[in-house]
Amino acid sequence: xxxxxxxxxxxxxxxxxxxxxxxxxxxxxxxxxxxxxxxxxxxxxxxxxxxxxxxxxxxxxxxxxxxxxxxxxxxxxxxxxxxxxxxxxxxxxxxxxxxxxxxxxxxxxxxxxxx
Numbered sequence: 517x518x519x520x521x522x523x524x525x526x527x528x529x530x531x532x533x534x535x536x537x538x539x540x541x542x543x544x545x546x547x548x549x550x551x552x553x554x555x556x557x558x559x560x561x562x563x564x565x566x567x568x569x570x571x572x573x574x575x576x577x578x579x580x581x582x583x584x585x586x587x588x589x590x591x592x593x594x595x596x597x598x599x600x601x602x603x604x605x606x607x608x609x610x611x612x613x614x615x616x617x618x619x620x621x622x623x624x625x626x627x628x629x630x631x
Contacts, residue, residue, distance in 0.1 A: 521554045522626050523547075524619065526561040533571055540579045547586050557626025558583045559619060563594025568602045580613045591615065591622040 517524045525543055528535060547555055560580060565572070580590035591614045595603075616622040 518553075518555075519623065522557040522559060522623060523555060524559045524561060526563070527565050527576075529564040529566050531565065531572060536572060536575045540575060540582070543579060544582060544586070547583065547588055555588055557589040557591060557622075559591050559593055559616075559622040559626070561593045561619060562599060563596070565596075565599060568599050570606050573599075573603045573606055573608045577608050577610060577613070580610070584613070589614070589626045591625050593617070593619055593622045 517526075523543060523546060525539060527539065531539075543558055547558070558580075560576060562576060576592065580592060583590040592610065593616050595615055614622075614625050616625055
């Protein structure tokens with residue numbers, strides 16, 4: 517979904533590996549084809565996700581980093597305590613990727629408003 521100059525991608529509650537691959541490809545393709553419209557940010561909403569495995573955690577982080585490499589500001593939204601614990605236990609670091617508790621807060625971040 518696009519809101520102004522930002523894409524919002526919500527992961528399903530029980531994503532499969534192929535669903536995650538398709539979502540990643542869709543986001544990157546949408547950014548690449550945005551020659552007539554400006555895309556400033558991509559908000560990856562992981563709030564619906566119930567459980568995280570190493571593939572999902574790695575793919576979320578990789579997607580955010582790929583988005584950033586394409587010159588677009590990624591923000592991860594809705595990281596639950598369970599996801600944070602699992603990702604940390606699996607050794608995944610977000611580096612300097614922004615996170616937010618809500619989509620509204622993420623939109624403020626990509627718009628340059630204070631957190």
